[in-house]
Amino acid sequence: MTAVTRARLEALDRADPLRSFRAQFDLPPGVIYLDGNSLGALPARARERIRHVVEKEWGEGLIRSWEDAGWIGMPQRTGDKLARLIGAGVGEVVAADSTSVNLFKALSVAVRANPGRRLIVSERANFPTDLHVVQGLVTQLGGAVELLLAEGSNEGVEKCLAEHGGRAVAVLLTHVHYTTSRMYDMRRITEAAHRAGALMIWDLSHSTGVVPVDLHACDADFAVGCGYKHLNGGPGAPAFIYVARRLQEKLTQPISGWMGDARPFDFRGEYEPAKGISRYLSGTPPVIGMAALEASVEVILEAPMAEIRRKSVALCDAFIELMDTRCAGQGFELVSPREGTWRGSHLSYRHGSAYPMMQSLIAGGVIGDCRPPDLMRFGFAPLYTRYVDTWDAVARIAETALQGRKKK
Amino acid sequence: MTAVTRARLEALDRADPLRSFRAQFDLPPGVIYLDGNSLGALPARARERIRHVVEKEWGEGLIRSWEDAGWIGMPQRTGDKLARLIGAGVGEVVAADSTSVNLFKALSVAVRANPGRRLIVSERANFPTDLHVVQGLVTQLGGAVELLLAEGSNEGVEKCLAEHGGRAVAVLLTHVHYTTSRMYDMRRITEAAHRAGALMIWDLSHSTGVVPVDLHACDADFAVGCGYKHLNGGPGAPAFIYVARRLQEKLTQPISGWMGDARPFDFRGEYEPAKGISRYLSGTPPVIGMAALEASVEVILEAPMAEIRRKSVALCDAFIELMDTRCAGQGFELVSPREGTWRGSHLSYRHGSAYPMMQSLIAGGVIGDCRPPDLMRFGFAPLYTRYVDTWDAVARIAETALQGRKKK
Numbered sequence: 001m002t003a004v005t006r007a008r009l010e011a012l013d014r015a016d017p018l019r020s021f022r023a024q025f026d027l028p029p030g031v032i033y034l035d036g037n038s039l040g041a042l043p044a045r046a047r048e049r050i051r052h053v054v055e056k057e058w059g060e061g062l063i064r065s066w067e068d069a070g071w072i073g074m075p076q077r078t079g080d081k082l083a084r085l086i087g088a089g090v091g092e093v094v095a096a097d098s099t100s101v102n103l104f105k106a107l108s109v110a111v112r113a114n115p116g117r118r119l120i121v122s123e124r125a126n127f128p129t130d131l132h133v134v135q136g137l138v139t140q141l142g143g144a145v146e147l148l149l150a151e152g153s154n155e156g157v158e159k160c161l162a163e164h165g166g167r168a169v170a171v172l173l174t175h176v177h178y179t180t181s182r183m184y185d186m187r188r189i190t191e192a193a194h195r196a197g198a199l200m201i202w203d204l205s206h207s208t209g210v211v212p213v214d215l216h217a218c219d220a221d222f223a224v225g226c227g228y229k230h231l232n233g234g235p236g237a238p239a240f241i242y243v244a245r246r247l248q249e250k251l252t253q254p255i256s257g258w259m260g261d262a263r264p265f266d267f268r269g270e271y272e273p274a275k276g277i278s279r280y281l282s283g284t285p286p287v288i289g290m291a292a293l294e295a296s297v298e299v300i301l302e303a304p305m306a307e308i309r310r311k312s313v314a315l316c317d318a319f320i321e322l323m324d325t326r327c328a329g330q331g332f333e334l335v336s337p338r339e340g341t342w343r344g345s346h347l348s349y350r351h352g353s354a355y356p357m358m359q360s361l362i363a364g365g366v367i368g369d370c371r372p373p374d375l376m377r378f379g380f381a382p383l384y385t386r387y388v389d390t391w392d393a394v395a396r397i398a399e400t401a402l403q404g405r406k407k408k
Numbered sequence: 409m410t411a412v413t414r415a416r417l418e419a420l421d422r423a424d425p426l427r428s429f430r431a432q433f434d435l436p437p438g439v440i441y442l443d444g445n446s447l448g449a450l451p452a453r454a455r456e457r458i459r460h461v462v463e464k465e466w467g468e469g470l471i472r473s474w475e476d477a478g479w480i481g482m483p484q485r486t487g488d489k490l491a492r493l494i495g496a497g498v499g500e501v502v503a504a505d506s507t508s509v510n511l512f513k514a515l516s517v518a519v520r521a522n523p524g525r526r527l528i529v530s531e532r533a534n535f536p537t538d539l540h541v542v543q544g545l546v547t548q549l550g551g552a553v554e555l556l557l558a559e560g561s562n563e564g565v566e567k568c569l570a571e572h573g574g575r576a577v578a579v580l581l582t583h584v585h586y587t588t589s590r591m592y593d594m595r596r597i598t599e600a601a602h603r604a605g606a607l608m609i610w611d612l613s614h615s616t617g618v619v620p621v622d623l624h625a626c627d628a629d630f631a632v633g634c635g636y637k638h639l640n641g642g643p644g645a646p647a648f649i650y651v652a653r654r655l656q657e658k659l660t661q662p663i664s665g666w667m668g669d670a671r672p673f674d675f676r677g678e679y680e681p682a683k684g685i686s687r688y689l690s691g692t693p694p695v696i697g698m699a700a701l702e703a704s705v706e707v708i709l710e711a712p713m714a715e716i717r718r719k720s721v722a723l724c725d726a727f728i729e730l731m732d733t734r735c736a737g738q739g740f741e742l743v744s745p746r747e748g749t750w751r752g753s754h755l756s757y758r759h760g761s762a763y764p765m766m767q768s769l770i771a772g773g774v775i776g777d778c779r780p781p782d783l784m785r786f787g788f789a790p791l792y793t794r795y796v797d798t799w800d801a802v803a804r805i806a807e808t809a810l811q812g813r814k815k816k
Contacts (some may be wrong), residue, residue, distance in 0.1 A: 018622040026467040029459030035471045042467040058448040059434040063443045098691020100665025129666035129700035132679040136664030257508025258537035283506020287643035
């Protein structure tokens with residue numbers, strides 16, 4: 001690889017097949033935003049969709065908009081759009097609730113679908129809410145199931161399943177790790193889970209929208225994911241749930257609210273689960289937030305996923321190379337995979353002054369975030385992050401690190 | 409009571425202490441909106457709050473707004489505002505999730521709090537999602553609990569509790585009935601539940617914001633409610649949950665997502681329930697929808713609840729009297745209580761042509777709704793429904809009924 005220069009990065013931006021997308025986002029001037037993995041930037045289309053939904057559909061249409069503006073079909077319609085980003089079929093995904101609530105549904109169904117087994121296998125350093133939700137279910141079911149934590153790697157999970165898989169109800173893993181960015185081999189791990197007789201639940205929160213995912217190809221059973229990271233659906237956007245068609249009607253999920261009923265507007269007391277994925281709905285859909293998510297997903301669908309992925313890897317590669325050369329000896333340790341193949345679209349660096357340094361960077365307009373105990377995290381959103389942003393960000397990081405040393 | 413005339417209703421509007429509130433709502437011209445009990449109208453303050461949250465806080469502030477714009481405290485802050493409408497204290501209510509999801513939490517905790525008992529008592533004609541969620545929990549717990557349906561009246565519930573109360577885990581009732589508008593005596597029923605050793609869970613979906621509620625006075629254990637009806641929080645607005653302070657830390661709810669953890673930003677795998685009501689949170693709060701709800705509740709808090717209630721009863725009384733006089737002999741049967749004391753803020757009429765007649769009314773700009781099998785429902789929102797609206801609406805109803813008869 002030739003040395004990275006700003007001119008070369010500018011040339012990459014000029015040649016970038018995704019370059020027109022940046023103008024579709026509202027980005028504050030003077031900011032290099034490297035935290036789209038935590039909260040994606042605002043797509044102009046989402047801004048305008050929200051305005052329309054609020055002012056026209058709610059303000060003028062009022063109750064009529066449930067039919068006239070298609071609110072009632074929004075969870076399924078948005079789900080079908082999301083399905084195209086994760087290799088799922090029409091009628092296999094709904095947008096609904098939060099990731100935590102959807103995980104609770106998937107885990108509850110898995111436990112009932114796989115009786116006689118008692119282990120829910122996950123990863124020791126999984127995103128906390130995944131483990132928390134398992135713990136809540138364990139308590140609710142009076143200890144009928146328990147949580148078993150594997151080491152976080154393809155090999156670690158396989159080893160755990162080789163030893164304990166015969167008692168495993170389900171395997172719950174996050175595809176791209178929220179700090180290290182390490183990515184599981186979904187096909188390999190799903191096969192290992194199935195070989196052991198366990199159901200596979202993928203949390204796609206840190207992959208959807210920026211990493212190609214093919215749930216059909218790996219024959220996953222359930223997946224959930226977050227709407228507000230790389231999907232750019234807005235703060236606290238609705239999440240989604242995928243259930244493989246072959247499993248959808250075998251069971252019902254426990255939070256059986258009226259929107260999961262076969263005919264909610266018949267107002268019958270006896271719950272009759274809807275056909276297909278709709279039974280994974282619970283309460284009334286959060287229309288305004290979901291409208292933003294739907295609009296945001298539409299923007300992503302206009303970009304070829306292969307180009308998104310190519311640029312994501314290239315942005316991370318450029319950032320790593322720049323950090324290697326310009327911040328050498330400044331105490332940064334890359335904890336993400338150096339090679340792009342099994343890495344998501346963010347990078348984490350360990351640094352002894354991670355928190356104060358990130359505060360300085362944010363104050364100066366380079367926005368990343370920190371994760372305990374000492375990680376600085378930078379996310380790259382191919383639709384609005386430019387190649388030159390990696391140069392300018394690393395320049396600031398180098399300056400900030402030097403200033404930090406001078407103060408000492 | 410002197411006969412209602414339009415002039416007299418105009419005079420009531422002129423003298424109405426709430427009359428200034430109507431201008432704070434976006435209402436489409438030419439529409440008489442009598443469905444605020446299903447979806448409240450758009451408060452201008454909610455419209456502007458959403459715009460600010462989207463364009464400034466999300467678009468410009470980006471991830472920084474979790475702290476800088478106070479997003480992280482929104483569920484508790486909105487909950488504290490809601491608390492003032494339902495006689496709860498600071499720290500006893502959070503805005504979160506949907507009514508269905510919150511019901512699932514309350515029921516799950518009640519079952520664990522009251523071991524050795526197996527009946528969840530509700531009302532035969534309760535709003536379907538309440539019964540559906542009980543059914544989902546019954547299935548999940550493998551039949552460890554079951555649903556028992558009482559007749560829907562104070563006496564019916566008391567009779568049921570007198571017979572079966574010794575086995576009752578909890579009593580789950582909707583304060584104001586979604587069709588009949590019949591209102592339970594919360595204090596009387598809560599006392600009966602407690603006497604039987606059961607916990608009391610109130611669904612306040614059809615009361616909050618328009619009927620005075622005092623959870624402390626009746627010593628309720630749990631309550632849930634909907635944000636998009638009389639709270640005007642927008643389509644699919646977040647719901648809320650109340651847990652009496654004395655019960656909050658006894659147990660944990662099962663959907664133990666990271667926002668219910670004591671220190672979510674420590675990112676620990678082991679769930680440690682937050683102190684107080686915050687442990688009833690699950691996933692990331694839906695910021696945009698909750699901002700609308702918070703703004704809408706602020707508007708309601710500026711109106712004295714006693715005036716809201718007084719006008720609500722007066723609007724219903726006027727509507728009933730007009731229907732009695734102007735639609736006599738047209739086949740309408742009032743199924744709501746004729747006397748205001750134990751009635752919410754909507755009225756239902758049985759009519760053999762309910763559905764086609766409501767379609768005609770809506771086409772002509774008088775918007776109510778229908779509920780099976782043959783009910784026409786009209787809601788009255790004291791902050792934006794005028795007294796003259798009752799006159800004009802009944803005039804259209806009378807015309808429509810006459811036209812319907814001519815067609816036959």
